[in-house]
Amino acid sequence: MKNCVFCKIVNGTELASVVYSDDKVMAFMDICPVNLGHVLVIPKVHAKYMSELDEEIGAHLFKITMRIAEAVRKSGVKCEGINLFVADGEAAFQDVFHFHLHIIPRFKGDGFELKFGPNNLLRPSRKKLDKIANDIRKSLKK
Helix, strand or coil: CCCCHHHHHHHCCCCCCEEEECCCEEEEECCCCCCCCCEEEEECCCCCCHHHCCHHHHHHHHHHHHHHHHHHHHCCCCCCEEEEEECCCHHHCCCCCCCCEEEEEECCCCCCCCCCCHHHHCCCCHHHHHHHHHHHHHHCCC
């Protein structure tokens, strides 16, 4: 995609501080990090949403994410924990529409939050949960 900033990074026409690159995925430092050491992992092929991503590439992307998350812990950046975060769709806070996974180093008092809304304290009935689980099962890719 010619206007996609992540595609431009993959093509070398946009600068990035690259952590990892192979034939399928690339990882680089987030330019607006939650905390220093915040890394983005992307597929080299453009996929706007996770559902557009080839499963083999997705599996490889997660494998590399696991390796980089461990490296972040060992790197010396302040890191007492790790959040992995995917924003898949505008309502989920996606702002760059090229699938990417965030590796966010965390530490107590860093100020980053994901807040629950008022409805998160309401527990749906088992019947409702079973119906939704059944609907999702029916929609699974085979």
